[in-house]
Amino acid sequence: METIRGRTSHTLDLIELRARLANYNRITLDLGTGDGKFAFCHAENFPGTFTIGIDSCRENLRQYSRANLPNLLYIIASAQNLPRELHGCVSYVTINFPWGSLLESLLNADPLLMHGLGTILTSRASLDVRLNGGALAEQGWSLEDGAAQVRENLVRVGFQVGKPTFLDSRALRAFPSTWAKLLAFGRDPRAIEIKSCCNRVGSGG
Numbered sequence: 001m002e003t004i005r006g007r008t009s010h011t012l013d014l015i016e017l018r019a020r021l022a023n024y025n026r027i028t029l030d031l032g033t034g035d036g037k038f039a040f041c042h043a044e045n046f047p048g049t050f051t052i053g054i055d056s057c058r059e060n061l062r063q064y065s066r067a068n069l070p071n072l073l074y075i076i077a078s079a080q081n082l083p084r085e086l087h088g089c090v091s092y093v094t095i096n097f098p099w100g101s102l103l104e105s106l107l108n109a110d111p112l113l114m115h116g117l118g119t120i121l122t123s124r125a126s127l128d129v130r131l132n133g134g135a136l137a138e139q140g141w142s143l144e145d146g147a148a149q150v151r152e153n154l155v156r157v158g159f160q161v162g163k164p165t166f167l168d169s170r171a172l173r174a175f176p177s178t179w180a181k182l183l184a185f186g187r188d189p190r191a192i193e194i195k196s197c198c199n200r201v202g203s204g205g
């Protein structure tokens with residue numbers, strides 16, 4: 001599993017990972033973390049929770065991955081090939097304003113993503129997905145229809161999904177991620193939040 005700190009990569013094996021997680025009962029994963037700001041804020045605000053940010057792109061992670069917090073780790077990995085080392089560990093997943101193949105996989109119920117999520121989650125884990133209008137429009141969906149499609153896909157693999165919540169520019173401004181701020185002041189400051197939880201998802205056991 002490739003981890004990153006500043007410009008430096010380090011391969012972390014299962015033993016090292018378990019040692020870092022040893023004193024934490026709750027592990028949060030921010031998938032498609034971008035520059036990692038949301039994961040950093042979460043780790044700062046919840047020192048008793050271990051927070052992991054994952055993104056397939058390393059370039060944007062340089063600043064926040066330098067942070068010296070004992071409960072924060074950044075991993076370079078694709079959402080469709082989540083590290084096996086996280087198996088059965090993660091109690092809370094956030095996917096904030098996904099685009100590209102991450103959004104595509106949510107819209108298409110890609111088994112690689114859905115099964116991967118199923119394998120990393122603990123029982124009674126929760127998942128929050130926030131989708132924005134511009135990213136969905138790029139994939140040919142309206143905000144409402146795209147959110148409904150993702151919601152349906154999550155239900156199909158076993159999540160219990162709550163009622164979607166609309167996020168306007170004010171809500172986006174208050175949200176602690178870099179992309180939320182950009183959206184708030186951009187041309188299409190609309191997003192939908194889908195909160196869900198699961199007992200067991202997909203075939204991940």
Ligand SMILES: C[S@@+](CC[C@H](N)C(=O)[O-])C[C@H]1O[C@@H](n2cnc3c(N)ncnc32)[C@H](O)[C@@H]1O
Nearest residue numbers: 032033034056057078079096101102177178179
């Ligand atoms: C619009 S940015 C949002 C970043 C961050 N969540 C935020 O709120 O600031 C979407 C992120 O998803 C990541 N992403 C897209 N497809 C991915 C995939 N298949 N696996 C992991 N990350 C992916 C991109 O690299 C990008 O950093």
